[in-house]
Amino acid sequence: MLIVMHHKATDSQIDAVISAVERMGLVAQPIPGSERTAIGVLGNKAYVDDTNIRDLPGVKECIHVSKPYKMVSRDFQPRSTVIRVSGHEIGEGRRPVVIAGPCAVESEEQILRTARAVKGAGADFLRGGAFKPRTGPHTFQGLKEEGLKLLALAREETGLPVVTEVMSPDTVGLVARYADMLQVGARNMQNFDLLRELGKIRAPVLLKRGMSATIEEFLAAGEYIYAEGNHNVILCERGIRTFETATRNSLDLSVIPLIKEFSHLPVIVDPSHATGRRSLVPSMAKAALVVGAHGVMVEVHPEPEKALSDGPQSLTIPGFERLMEEIRKLEGFLGY
Amino acid sequence: MLIVMHHKATDSQIDAVISAVERMGLVAQPIPGSERTAIGVLGNKAYVDDTNIRDLPGVKECIHVSKPYKMVSRDFQPRSTVIRVSGHEIGEGRRPVVIAGPCAVESEEQILRTARAVKGAGADFLRGGAFKPRTGPHTFQGLKEEGLKLLALAREETGLPVVTEVMSPDTVGLVARYADMLQVGARNMQNFDLLRELGKIRAPVLLKRGMSATIEEFLAAGEYIYAEGNHNVILCERGIRTFETATRNSLDLSVIPLIKEFSHLPVIVDPSHATGRRSLVPSMAKAALVVGAHGVMVEVHPEPEKALSDGPQSLTIPGFERLMEEIRKLEGFLGY
Amino acid sequence: MLIVMHHKATDSQIDAVISAVERMGLVAQPIPGSERTAIGVLGNKAYVDDTNIRDLPGVKECIHVSKPYKMVSRDFQPRSTVIRVSGHEIGEGRRPVVIAGPCAVESEEQILRTARAVKGAGADFLRGGAFKPRTGPHTFQGLKEEGLKLLALAREETGLPVVTEVMSPDTVGLVARYADMLQVGARNMQNFDLLRELGKIRAPVLLKRGMSATIEEFLAAGEYIYAEGNHNVILCERGIRTFETATRNSLDLSVIPLIKEFSHLPVIVDPSHATGRRSLVPSMAKAALVVGAHGVMVEVHPEPEKALSDGPQSLTIPGFERLMEEIRKLEGFLGY
């Protein structure tokens, strides 16, 4: 249950509600917001009787939530969240951001060359994996901290803020020292200890949808980070696993407007992992912007045929430059 | 195997190849094309040895096809097919068409009111089901021939050509008497007797993708109609069935550019059945055009809340008018 | 709505109920049963007000059904249906039947040799396709009527009743002249005109589950045949299409006890199409019997490596003989 307080509820009214909840043997979690304050009621194992709560002074309404998420929902916060990252704003009404770079950081030469190129073409962020989740243990697993250092070097040279993946709770601190935005990969969307750890920092988190996660589960994963205190959560749709094998995943863009109906969080699209085919990436990147995504993340590699991972879905540098031109025109049409 | 003849191969050279194939105990199917002539080799149960064929006069090359489709592939015909229907052209380089109307024809008043409205808003075709495939036998199954007559009446009044579904081989003749384009529904995509029967007429066929059909199976279904002699086949993507239940189906628009890589046939998108939610239809219709679809088909109902089927996914008339305005602007941006 | 009459309701009471329904502008469909009579109410477009019906003499109860099937449900008929086919009984409490034979009838020699072998090993029915639904039009499509004649010949020689597929409404009569049980393939599960046509005959119909059909849709397809008047419907689970490609389909046997909870119809399992791998067929055939299937249908071919279709999933004759020995032992354990 969520207890929504009146706009002008006093601190003592809020305290009185908290006490009433605790007398019921439940946990009250105050959630201060810019528009209104709410008190989440946790610890219940079934429907909570709100008789003793709803008429207390300062209480506006009691919302009984059956969904596994509360705080990231539009019901709770109707206003769209806009997240500031290193001088950029991500969210509704802002020009969509473009995050570009290789799947994995492979060498200083590779990441610097890519960073310069995507910066030159107009990208807003540099992506690159230092810790790589790979299906099997016998393939390239990333350069780890060395990769993080190379990303920081690329940022220093180009000014591009850096997005990179974090795979386990105990490396959150390490990755946060180097990255401007921390990415949770699809395979870790329900790695709840990792999500909770990310909830304790304040750096923005880019949360990718799990391969077979429903929208409800996706938002509930965001709720883990948000409820822990880190409100800088950006969702990333990257396709789901279906019976179709002609593409790597199936990218259903209708989830973008749907997520925007259900949640106030920003949401971007990764057309590279979604399709797995270079030739499809530009079309899907543009379609993502048309349906209202707040950004796109695309893989770019100076020599895709030599990439240690995801070569077939990486754009070449000239390919990325062409895409950026098309994106600029489309943004003009869309009014940004 | 497909034997491709030289541009200037003579009739007697073609006959000689056919004879050679038949001497091998196989069937030779000449496929005259505007660019080149080909001879399909059928009846083989395994790899065909082309030693006796490939060096015959007039033979350009022998293509061994392992895919279940040949004639609808780009390999066979590199040039995109454009289909003429009642004064409209559907295909690459043409302004995308808009097909609009109710899920089912319900009454004279309903179909005429809708037809006038969608005509006024700029639709190119009127859709409406007279034969309705329904999950269970105890719900409204369509007005059948009476529905076809009402569609014809609406065409007479508005000038809009009519698209309607045909469900069985023995009603192909009946439906073809009333319709300008015959639709095969998703449930019948592999109703091969129906496909073969549609191959014998010359009216355009709108073939919807089956709920769990791969792209390969989708194109092979088109091949059934095409190989029988009817080359007026338009494909229609309408979402696939996945684990996600927040939308009716999952609409992966990346199949549009992919189908255009694999096949020369035109392809359109039905965002209404794909999403099952009115609020998502406009976004996905526009995204379909951005990724290169040759048209969209949307459900429109004057009173969706009273519709006998598919109300929740039907646009209202004002909703459709707004969508058409946005589509016109987008077409301008896209250069049509 | 379904109006259930008392056990001893008189004909005039039934007529009075029918008249009352018709006065409401609806269609009343009397459904005589061995245990009780019911009257299906059709033609309604929304909830039916039963005020004028439920208190009429002889009415036991009014069941408002939201599912797309009524008559095949356990709610309607609690007693399990047992179907008699050419001296065999298929259903609850009966020894499970074994249907065996090649995917397709290929030649007299092939079908006779297989028929003798499976008869010798203890099969109850011979299967074999004469009309073959194939993904593409350029592969072997079956021997058609010639194949039906060969099946009849094999029946004459071995005494085995014959199961074979029918693909279109206009060939139902032809196939019914030769077959003891008519099969509807997975691709045609929602070919509603075919289902309705099969509802008009009395020969048993083996209805295979569609590749992406829910259980509810599967039962609703059975309802099409049943409601038309043919109560001899046997369901056949054959695996569903999922993301897993290591097997041809995914065979979830838990649907067997679940279907038996929901419906009174018999249900069998086809482990050959479900798995697509010969090595997995025996395990899954035995598991099917353990979970309560009323039979299994397995593909057997004298020379699988030369089969025109489905070779990799066909058992050899010695393989089938071994399976039958194991099945006999298992039946003993299960108490048949």
Added chain:
Amino acid sequence: MLIVMHHKATDSQIDAVISAVERMGLVAQPIPGSERTAIGVLGNKAYVDDTNIRDLPGVKECIHVSKPYKMVSRDFQPRSTVIRVSGHEIGEGRRPVVIAGPCAVESEEQILRTARAVKGAGADFLRGGAFKPRTGPHTFQGLKEEGLKLLALAREETGLPVVTEVMSPDTVGLVARYADMLQVGARNMQNFDLLRELGKIRAPVLLKRGMSATIEEFLAAGEYIYAEGNHNVILCERGIRTFETATRNSLDLSVIPLIKEFSHLPVIVDPSHATGRRSLVPSMAKAALVVGAHGVMVEVHPEPEKALSDGPQSLTIPGFERLMEEIRKLEGFLGY
């Protein structure tokens, strides 16, 4: 690449091969086995040229592996692995084990009551979650270390070894102090840091298949643990996510014989999470044994209607007792 040494290869021959590999800039990982020694070659980014290796003294063959797993494959170790856990043996040829208990440890009374009951009925292991991965953060997350202590108490009283879930790398040590077998849940199947950490201990690990993991990905996850040095890996099939919503997941038991073809690791089945419905659990548990599973894990709760999680799929105590009787009879039939 995997270099397989001759049965009688000497240590100096092995050292020579390792040196040769290292001279190629690659990593050589010796894998001592009871039947033969092998040397895994890691670090390559493409096909490895084996010219300098294959003719060295003592080398039997060089296997080029394209699959993401090597050491858990039958190719590498043809003999089935049998794992010893607290006096029990799990694997081929051994009586299948039964693991039973509640989804979550909820209280001392609940776990002790369940432990005594399942022990009395013949279970081999007690299961119970102390760390619970839940879709949303606002529901019961487990008793954590307190839950582990209660499990240890139940073991002390009943003698049943304990299986419980571990969710993050930093709690592996804690959980290992209390548990006899550590479970990795479906959501964490590709939590690679967790898998690697589990590879460093020697306690048996029960690895559940991810909701949308292919068999290949499942085995590759096992390879992460195995390659790190912990060879006590037991796989657990628990159903996959599909379009079907009538059951919680879809349990395709054909993966059991298939995994046994591909891998030497033991594999068990969890019919409770697979089906999500109490009424289907006994059928699927028995079917699992018939297809060759080395054990089953079932949820049992003294009062399922009051369970904090997974009540609808938990067997009651009398229900479990009935299942154990049926399992004993079936084991007799199967020859254990």
